[in-house]
Amino acid sequence: MGRGGRHRGRSQRKDFKESRENVWKRPKSEASVDGSDNAVPEQKPTWEPIVTVNPNFEEYYKEQGVVKAQEWDLFMEILRKPLPAAFRVNSNGQFCDEIISILENDFMKSLQAEAIEGGELEAIKPLPWYPKNLAWHSNFSRKEIRKNQTLERFHEFLKLENEVGNITRQEAVSMVPPLFLDVHSDHFVLDMCAAPGSKTFQLLEIIHEASEPGSLPNGLVVANDVDFKRSNLLIHQTKRMCTSNLIVTNHEGQQFPGCRLNKSRASEKGISENMPINQLAFDRVLCDVPCSGDGTLRKAPDIWRKWNSGMGNGLHSLQIILAMRGLSLLKVGGKMIYSTCSMNPVEDEAVVAEILRRCGDSVELLDVSDKLPELIRRPGLKKWKVRDKGGWITSYKDVPQNRRGGVLVSMFPSGKNLKDSTETTQKNENGDVNGCEDGLKEADVPVVDATPDEQAEEVSDLPLERCMRIMPHDQNTGAFFIAVLQKISPLPDSYFNTYGSGELIDSLLTEFQEKPNTKRNSTAKSTDSTEKSLSKESVVTVDAAVPDESAVEKVIEADSNNEKDDSLEPEKKITEGESITEDKEANSSNVGGKRKVPMQGKWKGFDPVVFVKDETVINGIKEFYGIKDEAFPLHGHLVARNNDTSSVKRIYYVSKSVKEVLQLNFAVGQQLKIASVGLKMFERQSAKEGSSTLCPFRISSEGLPVILPYITKQVLYTPMADFKLLLQDKSIKFLDFVNPQLAQKATDLVMGSCVVILSDGCDFYGFAGTSGEEPVKVDASTIAISCWRGKASLAVMATAADCQELLERFAEKTPKTEGGSVNGSNGDLGGPQAMETA
Secondary structure, three states, X not given: OOOOOOOOOHHHHHHHHOOOOOOOEEEOOOOOOOOOOOOOHHHOOOEEEOOOOOHHHHHHHHHHOOOOHHHHHHHHHHHOOOOEEEEEEOOOOOOHHHHHHHHHHHHHHHOHHHHHHOOOOOOEEEXXXXXXXXXXXXXXXXXXXXXXXXXXXXXXXXXXXHHHOOEEEOOHHHHHHHHOOXXXXXXXXXXXXXXXXXXXXHHHHHHHHOOOOOOOOOOEEEEEOOOHHHHHHHHHHHHOOOOOOEEEEOOOHHHOOOOOOOHHHHHHOOOOOOOOOOOOOEEEEEEEOOOOOHHHOOOOOOHHHHOOHHHHHHHHHHHHHHHHHHHHOEEEEEEEEEEEOOOOOOXXXXXXXXXXXXXXXXXXXXXXXXXXXXXXXEEOOOOXXXXXXXXXXXXXXXXXXXXXXXXXXXXOOOOOOOOOHHHHHOEOOOOOEOOHHHOOOHHHOOOOOOOOOOOOOOOOOOOHHHOEEEOHHHHOOOOEEEEEEEEOOOOOHHHHHHHOOOHHHHHHHHHHHOOOOOOHHHHHHHHHHHHHOOOOOOOOOOOOOOOOHHHHHHHHOOOOOOOOOOOOOOOOOOOOOOOOOOOHHHOHHHOOOOOOOOXXXXXXXXXXXXXXXXXXXXXXXXXXXXXXXXXXXXXOOEEEOOOOHHHOOEEEEOOHHHHHHHHHHHHOOOOOOEEEEOEEEEEEOOOHHHHHOOOOEEEOOOOHHHHHHHOOOOXXXXXXXXHHHHHHHOEEEHHHOOOHHHHHHHHHOOOEEEEEEEOOOOOOOOOXXXXXXXXXXXXXXXXEEXXXXXXXXXXXXXXXXXXXXXXXXXXXXXXXOOOOOEOOOOOOOOHHHHHHHO
């Protein structure tokens, strides 16, 4: 929604931490309304909501004509109402169909009375334009859902399912851009400004959904954000997806490295030229740029107070540079989405028009009007004006000379100086041809005196009607702008001359990485000089939009439901203030002292990414769990975040595509600043029992769904009664199992990590993999948890939320007797048919 690549306001973060309402408030005057001094202050409320009025906003958008005059009152009325809550069901979640069924058959009916009382026809309903009823719209605002007692059960349902990754709470219009990107399972996708990560999660869903069942996609998603702390939100959001096809990076989007391998330098270093990839290029790019964010007024009414036209003007140059860098990283034939959560044409159509002018025939603005026909959207504008301190300006020729540093020629529909087009191709003092399309430098723009009597409005001759603008009053949503671009051929040479990006920035980054003694400041100076050749605004990193409240809430509340087990160290959550690094104990050389600042290549403060090559560790894991290399290769797919592999705490699994990108990154001098990579698959058990087991690495609950089909040892099939008992008590002594035979089977397991699978009633006490030859039979209905087999007990190694979610699934589907007990208390859930419902 145009939030990536900016710094969130500190006051907003503090407000969310303190659970304040998402409404800006101000103290009410102690004086009475009539101005008398006889008012009694203590009888009046201390705070009052802000008045949702901004004359500048209304004047600006009336003049721009974003809506017709007859729609204006409705447009403003909807803008002043709270934004309805929306959420999306994870299409790859194990309980996807079941959750949709609960929404359709339970909450749609149970909440109906509350909706009618509030004047709505429906309480919740699927968004008609989103495929397969996966996205839902609620007619209650987020505040109403949190505060209304009648909606408490619905609120708890949303919170739990969001935490375990079955649903994602996301603004409806924010779900639109990935649907127009046409992502396939083998695509390399870049999300340039990704935090807080809702759209990244959506892209990962699409990649996995399009892949073959039981296999990992050949594609990947690189999610980038400039802000270190926002990267934590991004990591937390995507962690719920349990994917090995993701890399999270921390770069300025306009300087995102292309990781181009120079053949001559590669040969000098002894690097093979036969690498799978020699340049990081993408099939799809989502460029959801920083913006003024006035499309989010309903969610963040404090924007009413702060909004002014200068916000959009100040971000215009940065938006162009981000979009152009995205196109330079895009493969020929690939598609890029340019999107904002702003209604401002200076941030929307003007940027798209400038992109098309600079790229010429190499980039096409696609007409996608036949896609998602039930989504109501409006065509892009062909004409608009620019607002400056001096008033309205219809053409660049009317811009006063002293304002041309802030009001650029690219902001206008034609992108040209219409006074005298011949002057735009005259050579400057340096002898360079300086056309109007290079209008990012004030010094290069020809100065022409404005002519007051020439006030004809400019109209763009580009097909900007192919852009999409979603307006709040059309579908009771926020506002959004989307343009779909396709790269037809390589960008023209004039692009590289103008921007200093592409090959130039890549070579600068490569040169920096190859000089070990080069200071970061000197590199910043060289790249800054490149960017200064573009615009004074090119290095702006403004956070003008609003944080995704759901992502912030979940990061803050991540540990609230987790039960700490000091002896077994259950799964941990990432919190907002936590560094993107390994734990202190991961580096044994620093135990008892202050930990050294980690270094990832030349990137200070980031743990290194290291391939695990220790044969003892890898073979120990393979032997302990009975994993065969031909079925699930571990060599070359395991990475750690610690140079000292002998004391690695966590081991991450990466897909084939991520592995290839990491190999390229090492070959080019680690140009990528990686905050997170791959899927946490194994975690060292540091408790006393962990040191005495044959394999100290337990399977993480995140990695279990991926590795489960390939395990042939340390697997225990458990009937329903004992499975529920494990989830409820978290730890059970062998002698306390409901089924005595199960205690013996658990005793037969080797001490250490194991996997407990819910039996379908056919083989309650079966033990898979005693010979180490038969893999676990897994299908869509298989339910499993990671556990630890101790000396005399079995302990669950999963979060409290995961356990609670499974128990609720069973409670919803398990028939009850008159006495309230579960039918089949001997362990049978009702045979195979019952297992399908679970």
